[in-house]
Structure formats: C-alpha cells, structure tokens
Amino acid sequence: MFIAPKVYPSRKDWIIKTVLVILILLDLIGTAYLYDAMNGKISEVLPFTTAITIMDVLIICIYFTTNYTLNENNLYCKSFIFTKRISYENIQRIEQNRKLFAGLKLSLASKGIVLYYSNNNEIFITPENEDEFIEDICFKNSSIEIR
Numbered sequence: 001m002f003i004a005p006k007v008y009p010s011r012k013d014w015i016i017k018t019v020l021v022i023l024i025l026l027d028l029i030g031t032a033y034l035y036d037a038m039n040g041k042i043s044e045v046l047p048f049t050t051a052i053t054i055m056d057v058l059i060i061c062i063y064f065t066t067n068y069t070l071n072e073n074n075l076y077c078k079s080f081i082f083t084k085r086i087s088y089e090n091i092q093r094i095e096q097n098r099k100l101f102a103g104l105k106l107s108l109a110s111k112g113i114v115l116y117y118s119n120n121n122e123i124f125i126t127p128e129n130e131d132e133f134i135e136d137i138c139f140k141n142s143s144i145e146i147r
Contacts, residue, residue: 006136008127010066010079013109020063027052066108068127070136075115077125079106088140090118095147097124 031049038044058080066079075091077084084106093116105124112126113134127133138144 005069005071008068008070008129008133010068010107011109011112011126011128012063013111015110016063016108020059023059024056027056063108066106068125068133070133070140075137077106077123082106084123086115086117086123088137091137091141091144092116092118093145093147094134094137096130 031045031052034045034048035042062080069076069078073087075086075088077086084104095114095116097112097114104122107124107126109126112124113130114122114124116122134146138146
C-alpha cells in the first residue's frame with residue numbers, strides 16, 4: 001500500500017532566527033559603513049556586497065528548505081542541496097536527544113532526535129512534530145527501538 005509522501009519541516013529555534021537576523025543586520029551595516037568609507041564609490045563596495053549577499057541567500061535557502069520527507073520506502077533528510085536518503089529497513093534505533101549533537105546534523109534546532117541506521121551511522125534531525133514523526137517511522141518499520 002502506497003502512502004503519499006509526508007513532509008515534516010525542521011523546527012527552528014529562536015537561536016537560529018536570532019543569528020539570521022543579526023547576520024543580515026551586520027551585513028547591511030557593514031555595507032553602509034564601507035560605502036561611506038569609500039566615499040560613495042560603489043565599484044569598490046560591490047565585491048564585498050556581492051559576497052555577503054550570496055552568503056545571506058545561502059543561509060536563507062538552508063533556513064527555508066530543511067525538511068524531512070517520508071515516502072514509501074525511504075526517509076529523505078534535506079537541507080538546501082544536501083540530501084540524505086535512509087531506508088526504513090536500515091533504521092535501528094531512534095533516540096530523543098535533548099542536547100546539541102556533534103555528528104551529521106541536518107537541522108535548525110538544538111534539541112531533536114538521533115536516528116541510528118546501518119553500520120552505526122547516525123543523523124540528528126529536528127522535525128516540528130517529533131511524536132508524529134516517530135509514530136510514522138515506526139509504522140514503516142515496527143522493529144525500530146525507541147529510547
């Protein structure tokens with residue numbers, strides 16, 4: 001039985017939202033300062049402004065594209081151009097984690113869950129609705145251990 005793909009957006013902590021706002025404000029202030037320091041010579045400010053704008057766009061893309069999709073056979077963890085595909089059969093354990101995690105982290109929050117899958121690989125993710133996400137994963141593979 002095929003169930004339509006279900007997408008869980010990543011939960012976004014206030015920390016990531018604050019950092020994003022501060023970065024954009026610092027970029028605007030830095031650009032204005034350089035423009036003033038270079039006596040209004042836009043050609044000298046343009047390389048800095050272009051580089052900063054590209055970084056801001058990349059950060060904003062990560063912010064809006066990080067999600068987790070459950071389809072018929074696999075879990076897809078996506079953040080901008082980075083995608084990790086994990087087969088439900090390979091997921092061995094799900095551990096609710098209440099701290100930062102040092103491994104592969106496709107998330108935008110500090111508290112989330114760790115999925116342990118094939119050959120002791122692990123990934124830290126932060127779906128908005130953890131309980132529903134875990135329930136849906138366990139529906140796909142009932143042998144997953146929950147901690």
